[in-house]
Amino acid sequence: MIGFILFVIGAVFGSFLNVVIYRLPRKMSIVNPPSHCPVCGERIKPYDNIPILSYIILRGRCRNCGAMISPRYTIVESIVAFSFLFGYLRFGLGVEYIGFVLLTLLLVPIAFIDLDVMLIPDSIAIPGIVIGLLVGIFRGFVVQSFLGGVAGASTILFFYYVGKLIYKREAMGLGDVRIGALIGAFTGWAGWLISLVIAAFLGSIYGILLVRIKGGDLKNEIPFGPFLAMGGYAVYIWGSSILKLFQI
Ligand SMILES: [Zn+2]
Structure with a gap:
């Protein structure tokens, strides 16, 4: 029962994040105007705006057009x-859970906005670093959390400059520095390194598939944020087991 209630609350938060993901990069107000159909402009009725359910009931179509x-x-x-x-x-239910929920609410909009516009939104990432450190304090993890933040920012900065030296272009955006610091603050420095490995692995697979499907070489940059987000997310959930595996 508690699980079901949390699921519903999560769906409502997800619905709100959709608005953030769409409107934040376009510098639109988060509260106004109310949701409307992008094709016919008809305002979406509250009973058609139920997360997940409405999409299934309406079979993914606008009721009006x-x-x-x-x-x-x-x-x-x-x-x-x-x-x-x-x-x-x-x-x-506890501090670990609250940390996980906060991490989800930060990483989901960051990953999708990066996917859409190749930009890490400062207004989410910078408060996110502070939230990660606060969660670290409450989890009795404060030194790890702080070192994780520093490690996250500095490894990405390192790759940023190395990439610039070798490829004469930006292989990684500076926005990734913030998401690195954020994930490090939540997972600690060892967790951060594992997140980075997972992200690089997933990103490479994605890159290879992209070349296979579209052909040619990778002219377009791949947004790295979504992969970092997936890495950080996995490490927060399974990090303690992964770290035991490597006996760190
Ligand atoms: Zn419509």
Whole structure:
């Protein structure tokens, strides 16, 4: 029952994050105007704006004009809803859980905004670093958390300058420095390094698939934020087991 309630709360938060992901990079107000269909402009009725459910009931179409609505919104809502539920099953209700929920609410908009516009939003990432350090204090993890933040920022900075030297272009955005610091603050320095390895691994697979499918070489930069987010997310959940594996 608690799990179900948390799932619903997560879906509602996910719905709000959809608005943030769409409007923040466009510098639009988060509260106004209310949600509307991007095709016909019809305002979406409250009963058609229920996270996840409405999409299924309306079979992904606008009630007014029948235009297809991107499944993205429902995907984001599901990620957050399942995270709220899964975190509860993994950590129970406590400071670890609150940390996990906060990490989800920070990483989901950062990853999707980076995916859309190749930009890490400062207004989420910088408060996110502070939140990560605060969670570290409450988890009795303060030194690790601080070192993690420093390690996260400095490794990305290192790759940024090395990339510039070797490839004469920016292989990595400076925005990634902030997301590195954020993930490090949440996972500690050892956790950060594992996050980075996971991110590099997933990013390479994505890059190879992209070349295979689209052909040619990788002219377009791949946003690294979503992969870092996935790495940090996995490490927060399974980090203690992974670290035991390497006996760190
Ligand atoms: Zn419509």
